[in-house]
Amino acid sequence: MTLFELKDKFVKGEVSAVEIVKAYFQRIMLVESKIKAYITTAKRDALVKEANELDYTLSKWRKTTPLMAMPIAVKDNICTEGVKTTCGSRMLENFVPPYDATVVARMKEYGYYLIGKTNMDEFAMGSSTENSAFGPTRNPWNLAYIPGGSSGGSAAAVAAELCVAALGSDTGGSIRQPAACCGVVGLKPTYGRVSRYGLVAFASSLDQIGPVTKDVRDAAVMMQMIAGHDPLEEVELAVRTAIIQMQALKAEIKEISLPMTKYAIATYYLIATAEASSNLARYDGVKYGYRAAKEKGLLEMYMKTRQEGFGAEVKRRIMLGTYALSAGYYDAYYGKAQAVRTLIKRDFDEAFKAVDVIVTPTMPTPAFKLGEKIQDPLQMYLSDIYTISVNLAGVPAISLPCGLSNGKLPIGLQIIGRPFEEEKVLRAAYAYEQATEWHLKKPGL
Numbered sequence: 001m002t003l004f005e006l007k008d009k010f011v012k013g014e015v016s017a018v019e020i021v022k023a024y025f026q027r028i029m030l031v032e033s034k035i036k037a038y039i040t041t042a043k044r045d046a047l048v049k050e051a052n053e054l055d056y057t058l059s060k061w062r063k064t065t066p067l068m069a070m071p072i073a074v075k076d077n078i079c080t081e082g083v084k085t086t087c088g089s090r091m092l093e094n095f096v097p098p099y100d101a102t103v104v105a106r107m108k109e110y111g112y113y114l115i116g117k118t119n120m121d122e123f124a125m126g127s128s129t130e131n132s133a134f135g136p137t138r139n140p141w142n143l144a145y146i147p148g149g150s151s152g153g154s155a156a157a158v159a160a161e162l163c164v165a166a167l168g169s170d171t172g173g174s175i176r177q178p179a180a181c182c183g184v185v186g187l188k189p190t191y192g193r194v195s196r197y198g199l200v201a202f203a204s205s206l207d208q209i210g211p212v213t214k215d216v217r218d219a220a221v222m223m224q225m226i227a228g229h230d231p232l233e234e235v236e237l238a239v240r241t242a243i244i245q246m247q248a249l250k251a252e253i254k255e256i257s258l259p260m261t262k263y264a265i266a267t268y269y270l271i272a273t274a275e276a277s278s279n280l281a282r283y284d285g286v287k288y289g290y291r292a293a294k295e296k297g298l299l300e301m302y303m304k305t306r307q308e309g310f311g312a313e314v315k316r317r318i319m320l321g322t323y324a325l326s327a328g329y330y331d332a333y334y335g336k337a338q339a340v341r342t343l344i345k346r347d348f349d350e351a352f353k354a355v356d357v358i359v360t361p362t363m364p365t366p367a368f369k370l371g372e373k374i375q376d377p378l379q380m381y382l383s384d385i386y387t388i389s390v391n392l393a394g395v396p397a398i399s400l401p402c403g404l405s406n407g408k409l410p411i412g413l414q415i416i417g418r419p420f421e422e423e424k425v426l427r428a429a430y431a432y433e434q435a436t437e438w439h440l441k442k443p444g445l
């Protein structure tokens, strides 16, 4: 049965949740050992119990949701709370995500059953599912053949009736290519149509989650379930609301573009680390500051002092900066970054011909948790996307409160001005502040 057909029968009460769950587990018992579509399958007893309870509730109060009791498989690079998500890699062999991907959260809300996590090429890199650390998946049409990849497990699971529909991810064909190999339907959506939150990144500007289904109608049904604006971007909402309020205060709103912003983080982390490596050279244990104890020679004293006196991030920056400035690399890194810095500055010059001040979020997210990004410097650097280009361009900017997140954390609004126009920046900020209440909110300490 297709998803559409099964849903229909379930809604009409012609088939119960328990019957559905048992039928799929029976199928898994029968053929999964030949196909190996799954890295993890759901626990049968637990799911039967859940289905039992659901059937009981429905017998009292018949109210269904769009994916209620539908056994759907999810590719193992899409985060599922409490269920292992390996990406087909030893690297994440024991990774149990503490949260659901947005697509999974949506399907949960619609009542789906996670029947299993499907096999895939490691980190979605491949076209045959042979690159999985957990062994290959086989093509249900002929076990001697590949199912395609990297979403080979999802396509094989749908083709072999080991689930009623599945999710895959497609960076360069990884939904469509295995769908083709296994005789099922696979849709790669428009970039941005489906949230990537909770999809383990392979190539972020290309990755998309999409459905793998038995027929075209099912692909449309699944798209309706997973597509749409991701409300996790609450910063955007707060900032857009602030802009509307400014309009009400008689500000004239014009959309502008700062196209070089995409290079800002790379440029900043070259220039800032280069300058830091040179500035921090003075902390050598001689002139002032910490000095390592009882050392043999001068060189060893320098080395020990710096090794013991600096923390990990500062060391990382000194090393990056020293590298960027070193002979043979200077032109490629530091010199190039300075050239791009000029282009970033020109973006602002251009924009300020049309507007007096520029309004942006200050940060892409509210504050993150302690420990959340400390192990991942690149993630940490990305939180600077809205602020860094302002420094590179040398212009003034202010941040002021413009909202609170669902988690009751402040959201900041950035107002950027022309060089030496702090007064205008302050006036715009003050007008907004006086018209709103965000600055009056206090933490509930």
Ligand code: GLN
Binding pocket: 124, 125, 126, 127, 149, 150, 169, 170, 171, 172, 173, 174, 175, 202
């Ligand atoms: N086969 C391509 C690769 O190996 C695309 C994979 C994908 O879409 N994830 O990169």
